[in-house]
Amino acid sequence: MSHVTSKKTPGDTQAQILSATLSLFTGQGYFNTSVHDIARESEVSIGSIYHHFKDKEGVARALYNDMINRMSSELATIKKNHNTAHDRCYAVIELLFIITEQEPDIMEFMLYSKHREFLPNERPVCSSQPFEIMREFVQDGMNSGEIQDMDLMVASTCLFGGAIRMITSSMDGLLKKPLSSYIDDIWICSWRAVAT
Amino acid sequence: MSHVTSKKTPGDTQAQILSATLSLFTGQGYFNTSVHDIARESEVSIGSIYHHFKDKEGVARALYNDMINRMSSELATIKKNHNTAHDRCYAVIELLFIITEQEPDIMEFMLYSKHREFLPNERPVCSSQPFEIMREFVQDGMNSGEIQDMDLMVASTCLFGGAIRMITSSMDGLLKKPLSSYIDDIWICSWRAVAT
DNA sequence: GTCTATACGACGATAGAC
C-alpha cells in the first residue's frame, strides 16, 4: 500500500537487501559474508546496495536498529497490557520464545552476534533500550513487593538468565523438544528464584 | 624446567604466540586480527607462526582446545573435592567468577566468542565437555534428591544461567561492583530456583 | 626454527553508463 508509484518492488529494495543480509549474517556471520553475497542473495546489484547504504557496516547498523526498535515497541505493548511484574516478565519470556521459534534469524542476530566486532560504536545489546525496559519491570516488582529486595542486576539476570540460556541452547540445537514447550517449567524456576 | 636446551625462550614460542593471540582475539575479535598483528604482538615472525600452526584457524583451534582442557580439569578437581550437587555447583560458579576476574581474556574467549564463525567444525561451547560435566553435577543432584526432578536442560540453565549472564554483564561493563561481590546473592537465587 | 620478501586472491568500495 502506501505510495506505490513504480510498477515493481514499490521501493522496498531496502527491505529486500535487509532481509537477505539478516539471513546471511546469522547463517555464516558478518565477516564471512561479502557484499557480493548480499547482492546475489537479495537479487540486487552491488551498486544498489551502496546507493541505499553507506557501506557494509551501514547495512548491519540498519539491521541492528530495526531490531532494537521492534523489541522496544513489543515491550511497550507488554507494559501497557500487563500490570504486575509477574505478568510482564512472563510475557517477556513468552515473547522471546515466540520470536525464537517464528523468526529465529532475528533472535540469533539479537542475542548471538558479537555486535562489538562489526559495530564498534554501538553499545552492547544488554545496555540497549529493550534490556533496560526489562530491568525496569524488575525494579517495579521490587518496589511493589512482588520481588525480593536485592541488587537490580542480580534480580534481572536470575529472572531472565535461565530463559535466555535456554534460547541460546535452542539455537545451538541442544534441545530435544520445541523451545516453547519448556516455558512453564522455566518460568516456575525463574520466578521462584526472585519472588517474595 | 623440563628440557631447556637453547638459551632463549626454551621452546615456548608457541606459548608466546598463543598468549598474544588470545589477547588480540578477545580485544578486537578473530576477523579484525590479522596474522601480521599476531606476529607483531607476539614478537615473532610470520614464518614462525606458520611453522608452529597450520594456519590462522589452527591458532584459534589450539586456543580453544587449551581452554576446554583447562576447564575440564578444573571441573574434575571440583568433582573430587566436593560431594553434594549444592557444593559442586557453587564451586563451579565461584571458579567461573574467579577466572573472569583474574584472567578475563580466557573467560571472554570461552563465553563470548562466536566460535562457529571461525571454527566451523567445532561443536558449540555449550555441548563441550565442561558444560556436560556441569550438567552431570545437576543430574546427580536430581538423583540424590537435592534438586527437584525436572528436565535436565531446564534445571541446568536455571541454575547456571543467572551466574553466566552476570559474567557477560560484567564483561560488558554493566556492573558497578566487582563481580565476585555478587556471588552469594546470585547463588541464593539460583539455588532456590531448583532446590527441593 | 626463525626470518624476509613476495605471490595471489578476495573483498570493499567507486565510476560512470543507462
Added chain:
DNA sequence: GTCTATCGTCGTATAGAC
C-alpha cells in the same frame, strides 16, 4: 535508482635464505 566493470588494498599463505 539500478546496473556492470574495475580499482586499490589488505590479508593469508608460501618460498626460500640463513
